[in-house]
Amino acid sequence: MSLEAPPTAGSASATDVVAELRRRGVADVDDSTTTRALYSTDASLYRVVPQVVVRPREVDEVLAVLDASRATGVPVTSRGAGTSIAGNAVGTGIVVDFAKHLNRVHEVDAERRVARVDPGVVHAALQKVAAPQGLRFGPDPSTHTRCTIGGMIGNNACGNRALGYGRSSDNVAALDLATGTGERLVVGRDVTATSPTLDRLRDVVATDLATVRTELGRFGRQVSGYSLEHLLPERGFDVASFMAGSEGTLGVLLGATVDLVATPRHVHLVVLGYGSMAEAGDDVPTMLPHGPIACEGLGARIIEVYRAAKGAAGVPEYPRGGGFLYVELAGDDPAELAAQADRVVADSGALAHRHVTSVAEQAAFWRIREEGAGLASRIWDRPALSGWEDAAVPPASVGAYLRDFDALLQQHDLHGEPYGHLGDGCVHVRIDFPISEPGGPAGYRAFIEDAARLTASHGGSFSGEHGDGRARSELLPLMYSAPALALFRGVKHVLDPDDLLNPGVLVDPDPVPSAAPHGRGVPAPLPGVRALDADLRAQGKGWAA
CATH class of the missing domain: 3.30.465.10 (Uridine Diphospho-n-acetylenolpyruvylglucosamine Reductase; domain 3)
Structure with missing residues (x-):
């Protein structure tokens, strides 16, 4: 197998690209097999092997990269830490790593x-x-x-x-x-x-x-x-x-x-327990008039996985319930915050509650919430993956959406534990897609098409903060009208007329994977990196070769 990703139409070879970059004074240019393999993934399901990785030291080098891109016809993908869940930070051409040097x-x-x-x-x-x-x-x-x-x-x-x-x-x-x-x-x-x-x-x-x-x-x-x-x-x-x-x-x-x-001088956290995540979602509109700076949702399964992994001593006492809201209030006067927190509890439909004012205990609650994505990946028999990761609906619809989403999971014989920014209507979930099983990629596509239709029926957005990337861009016609999509194409043509910036995302999107999960012109993993691929797959970050 060739060590170079097949060039897209009209683009130059990796050797030519490296020469053009170095001719323009770009110093940190790397087309080695190992580096290209490392940068072929982010935190999403996708593996897209770049031709070259560049780590610019100065802004002038970034401009030189863009000049080389126009000269060669090879596209550019910007990359930070690679935490993208939707495949936004991987590309077939020049991947520009800003985190290495431009980090001041x-x-x-x-x-x-x-x-x-x-x-x-x-x-x-x-x-x-x-x-x-x-x-x-x-x-x-x-x-x-x-x-x-x-x-x-x-x-x-x-x-x-x-x-x-x-x-x-x-x-x-x-x-x-x-x-x-x-x-x-x-x-x-x-x-x-x-x-x-x-x-x-x-x-x-x-x-x-x-x-x-x-x-x-x-x-x-x-x-x-x-x-x-x-x-x-x-x-x-x-x-x-x-x-x-x-x-x-x-x-x-x-x-x-x-x-x-x-930074707020004082913070008061109210943890509310409900019978289910959907019931917690029902209460979100009641919470918002109290002006919280956060209103987060978390399911009991995630807490139990955390307890099993870290031990009971690492888990603070939760109120009774199967789903929880963290309602965080901030201000200058602890007494006023306590009174505000009492009003939150009085207005809620929670089964039980806890007031948490200790900074250390608040941190323990938030640690479990922040580790939600990783914990949600380990709940089911199959590893749970990103893929339909951060849909959002108007906050008034969160409870109804969660019920319909649970029914959709059951319809597709899948499992997922929702959590996330319920106060904003943004629902995170990791789902046990059987990607590596026969028919797995096609089943994945069928589910996300149905999930997109469901989200649109609630007036929602396929992404609430992670972007559409390679995971959802093709689905945008299920959410937006033809005139809106024409406007998207219009602004793209003004700012990037030659489609050199992260092509395949948002406008003229690559297809959502089904039978051919590697995407536009992208080969299977490079030789010598199958162990890396296995590690990534174990973390829910790679496709099978």
């Missing part, structure tokens, strides 16, 4: 409450720098110890406390980016940017304002597709917020200025 916090301005960072800064590293000034970056995914700010912006990541602090798109002050044509743009709240490209982008949206106003931005976790609502005239044509969630398909992020929020 350049400035924290406490007065303006902003930080200026490289795309590859790890979320936890930014928090560490901001914390001495009583500040933090608001969104906080469970992968905060490794996910990068650039990756968070690319997927419009949210996390547990987006309910209180907003999504990544709500916390972007300014972006420094390069389009697929190589044009460098700085866009943001306090930036006056003029460019023919931005004029064309404005014109595309102006062709069908009615579709944007009625189909986009209907609820907070509508992350699927492009967030065109930010480009509406009444929203101030906010290009920076619009770019959040575009999954590296419209531009390459060179730097970002992000908002910071004050």
Whole structure:
């Protein structure tokens, strides 16, 4: 078997690409078999072998990569930590790893409450720098110890406390980016940017304002597709917020200025127990008027798996129930928070509850919630995998959606334990897809098509924070009208007319895997890396060769 992934139509060989990159002064270029194998996966089900991996040290090298991409016709995929669940961070051409070198916090301005960072800064590293000034970056995914700010912006990541602090798109002050044509743009709240490209982008949206106003931005976790609502005239044509969630398909992020929020002085956690996760979902609309900064859902099975793995001493006391809500309140006065927490309990339909004010005990509860994805993978006889990972519905529909979703799992003879950001309507789940069994990939496709229809019937979004990637982009016609999809194609043509930025995602998508799970022009794993593939499959991260 050849060691090089088959080039896409009109593209150059890996040898030619490496030569073009080095001719332009890009130093850290790697086309070795081992490196290409390592970068062929992220945290999703997909394996896509790149031709070359580049780890730029300076912004000028990123621009040089884009120039080489245009010269060779080889596409570019931006990558942070590789925590993508939807296959957004793997590609057949040049994979650009921002985490290796472009990982600095350049400035924290406490007065303006902003930080200026490289795309590859790890979320936890930014928090560490901001914390001495009583500040933090608001969104906080469970992968905060490794996910990068650039990756968070690319997927419009949210996390547990987006309910209180907003999504990544709500916390972007300014972006420094390069389009697929190589044009460098700085866009943001306090930036006056003029460019023919931005004029064309404005014109595309102006062709069908009615579709944007009625189909986009209907609820907070509508992350699927492009967030065109930010480009509406009444929203101030906010290009920076619009770019959040575009999954590296419209531009390459060179730097970002992000908002910071004050770290709360006091936090009061209320843990509510219900008969089931669906009943917990029913109570979400009752919780939201109390202004929590988080309203998270967790099932009893995940807690029991944690107990079995870590021991009973590591599990705090939960109230009675089969499903739970974590309702977190924040403020300056502990007495006021306690009174607010009492009102939460009084208004809830919970079977039982606990007030948790100890910082150490709160951390123990959150540790179990943050490890939910890994724990949910080990509940069933077969390993549970990502694949239909983070659908979202309007919060008022969460309970009904959970019941219908459970019925759908039973219909397909599958199992999954939902958890996630129920206060935002975002439901995470790992499902025991029999991928390696005969008919497994086709069965996987049949399920996610039905799941997409179900989510759309509840007015929901196929992605609530992880992006559509290779997992869901082909399904977007089940959620959006033909005019909305035409708008997506229009903005893609303006910012990346040659389809060089993360092709196969969102616009002109690769097919969701069925009989041929390796995707567009992608070979089986490279020779010598089958042990790696076995390890990844054991973690639910790889396809069978």
